[in-house]
Amino acid sequence: MKLRNEYTCPLEMTHDIIRGKWKPIIIWELSKGKKSLSSLKNEIKGISQKMLLQHLQELSDYGVVSKNVYEGYPLKVEYYLTDRGRKIFEVVSIMQGIGIEIMVEDKREDFLKEKGLL
C-alpha cells in the first residue's frame, strides 16, 4: 500500500491514485472484466509494455487492482479491479461522461459517432 498520510483532503488521495498518464484508461478497460497483460496492451492504443506494467504495479500498491497468477506454460495472469478499484471506476466513469458532454458542446459529434459513443 502506497497511500500517503499527509493528504490535505480526500480529493488529493483520489487524484494521486489516477494521475498517471494511462491510469484512467487502464481502469476503464479492467472495468469490463479480467484481462491479461497482452490484451490490455492490445486494447490500449499507444501504451508501452513498461508503462502498462508500471501503472498496474502502482494501482496494485494502491489496492485498486489485483491479479491472479496461474503457473504453467504459457504463463497466464489475469488482472482485475478490486472493490476499491470499482469505487475508483466511478470517478473514471464520470470523467468519460463529462468528456462526452464537453465534446458535444465543442461540436465534436463526428468523433463521438466514429467511436460509437453518440
Place this chain on the structure above:
Amino acid sequence: MKLRNEYTCPLEMTHDIIRGKWKPIIIWELSKGKKSLSSLKNEIKGISQKMLLQHLQELSDYGVVSKNVYEGYPLKVEYYLTDRGRKIFEVVSIMQGIGIEIMVEDKREDFLKEKGLL
C-alpha cells in the same frame, strides 16, 4: 484553447484537464466562488505562486477558468469557474466523495473528523 484533437476517448480529454498536481484543489476552491490569486495562495496549503499561476493559465486555456481584471491600484483580479469549469467540478466533487469513502474504509475517520468531513 489547448484541447487536442487526437484523444482516443473522451476520458482522456477530461484527464488531460485535471492532471496537474494542484488542478483539482484549485477547481475545488473556485467552486466556492470568485477568488483572487492571493486568497487562493493562502487557501491552498503548500502551493507556490508559480504553479498556481501556471495551472490557472492552463485551466484557462482549457476553458475551465476565466478571470475579471479590474484596473487601478492595488490591482484586483478575480478568478472563477466557467460553465465548463462547473462541469469539471462534478468530477472533482466525485473524487472528493470517493476519497472520503476510501478513507473511511481505511479507518482514517480521525483525519476526516479533524477536517470536519465526517
Place this chain on the structure above:
DNA sequence: CAGCATCCGATCTGATACTG
C-alpha cells in the same frame, strides 16, 4: 497585488534489449 523569468532537481515516459 498580480504576474513573469530563470535555474535546477525530481519525476515521468518511452525505446530497447534481455530473462524465466
Place this chain on the structure above:
DNA sequence: CAGTATCAGATCGGATGCTG
C-alpha cells in the same frame, strides 16, 4: 506470455528574484 533493467529525453514542480 509475463516481467525486469537501463538509459535518455521530456515534462513537471519548486525556489528565488524582479516588474508594473
